[in-house]
Amino acid sequence: SQKIEQNSEALNIQEGKTATLTCNYTNYSPAYLQWYRQDPGRGPVFLLLIRENEKEKRKERLKVTFDTTLKQSLFHITASQPADSATYLCALSGGSYIPTFGRGTSLIVHP
Amino acid sequence: GAGVSQSPSNKVTEKGKDVELRCDPISGHTALYWYRQSLGQGLEFLIYFQGNSAPDKSGLPSDRFSAERTGGSVSTLTIQRTQQEDSAVYLCASSLGPEGHQETQYFGPGTRLLVL
Numbered sequence: 001s002q003k004i005e006q007n008s009e010a011l012n013i014q015e016g017k018t019a020t021l022t023c024n025y026t027n028y029s030p031a032y033l034q035w036y037r038q039d040p041g042r043g044p045v046f047l048l049l050i051r052e053n054e055k056e057k058r059k060e061r062l063k064v065t066f067d068t069t070l071k072q073s074l075f076h077i078t079a080s081q082p083a084d085s086a087t088y089l090c091a092l093s094g095g096s097y098i099p100t101f102g103r104g105t106s107l108i109v110h111p
Numbered sequence: 112g113a114g115v116s117q118s119p120s121n122k123v124t125e126k127g128k129d130v131e132l133r134c135d136p137i138s139g140h141t142a143l144y145w146y147r148q149s150l151g152q153g154l155e156f157l158i159y160f161q162g163n164s165a166p167d168k169s170g171l172p173s174d175r176f177s178a179e180r181t182g183g184s185v186s187t188l189t190i191q192r193t194q195q196e197d198s199a200v201y202l203c204a205s206s207l208g209p210e211g212h213q214e215t216q217y218f219g220p221g222t223r224l225l226v227l
Contacts (some may be wrong), residue, residue, distance in 0.1 A: 004153075032214055043115075043202050043218030044154070089154070093214060097142065098167065103153035 001099060002028045006090060006111040009024050010106040013080055023090035025058075028100075030092035033066055035075050037105060038087045048075075080109045115136070116221035117203050123225045124193055132188045132222045134203030141208030143186050144216065145178055149199045151214055157201075160186060193226045200224070 005024045013019050022056050023033070029059045036044035050057040050066045050073070058105045063076040087106045091099040116135040125132050133137040136143050145157040151227045156170040171177070175193075180186040190197055200223050 005224075014213070034214065041220075043204070043221050046215045046217070051213055091154075097155055097161065097209070098144070098159050098170075099214075100156075101146075101154040103151075 002101055004028070004090065004092060004102040006088075006102040006105045008103065008105070010108055012108045015081060015109055019077040019080045019084065019086050019107055019109070021107065022051065023075070023102055025071050025092055026073070028094065029068075029094055030094040032093055033064075033073050034091045034093070034099065035062075035064055036089045036091060036101075037074075038089060044089055044101075047067050052095055058110040071091070077107075080081045080107075082111050085109050115203055115205050115217050117219035118223050119200075119222060120220065121223045121225075123227065125227055126195060127192055129189065129191045130193055130202050132190075132224070134188070134205075134219060136184065136186070136187045136203070136205030137217055138184075140205035140217070141206070142206040143180060144204045144206075145188050146202045146204065147188070147199045148221070149200055156201065157188070177196065190224075191227065193224075195226045198224055198226045 003026045007101040034049045035047045048064045050064050061078045065074045085108050087104040089104040090099050091101045093099040118133045141162045143160040146154040148154050158178045159167040162178040175191045178188045201223045204218045206216045
């Protein structure tokens with residue numbers, strides 16, 4: 001069955017450092033992959049989308065890579081700030097309008 | 112413009128009662144999704160509406176769950192004879208749909224349901 005894995009342990013980093021979050025998947029051939037941010041008590045907010053034929057996408061301090069051979073996406077936040085603290089979800093879609101979401105990884109940026 | 116809105120924001124009910132949750136999608140968005148998120152869990156897909164097409168109900172966990180979308184806009188998720196395991200946050204999302212950039216979903220703030 002399709003499986004999406006995100007690190008369940010929170011990632012703790014120091015302000016100014018680069019945060020790297022991982023999304024691995026199995027039994028899946030996604031056409032595209034999305035990253036969302038979710039704050040406590042709020043719905044997820046879309047951040048970036050990357051397609052299967054794209055290796056890398058950037059938006060301001062955010063960078064996403066997509067390796068369909070490794071079946072992995074990496075999500076980077078450079079020059080991290082305490083305001084970046086949140087849970088980050090990856091979502092995969094392929095052949096369907098219904099994406100499958102990972103459970104998310106919590107990021108905590110310490111001042 | 113206005114984002115996706117959901118009501119109520121919180122709902123406490125007794126086991127066995129019926130509840131209705133409402134979602135107002137972004138104007139012009141033809142696709143609407145309902146998800147459920149339990150504490151510490153990922154988003155669980157429930158149902159998908161696209162325009163006037165028959166909804167994809169493949170994620171509904173039991174026949175106690177139903178949803179409708181009137182006039183291609185507002186949607187209501189109904190849970191009959193609620194059980195304690197129904198306690199969760201119910202999230203609604205909308206997207207432009209197949210004629211637009213359908214991949215990006217815009218989520219509402221969710222309805223927190225607690226079944227006592």
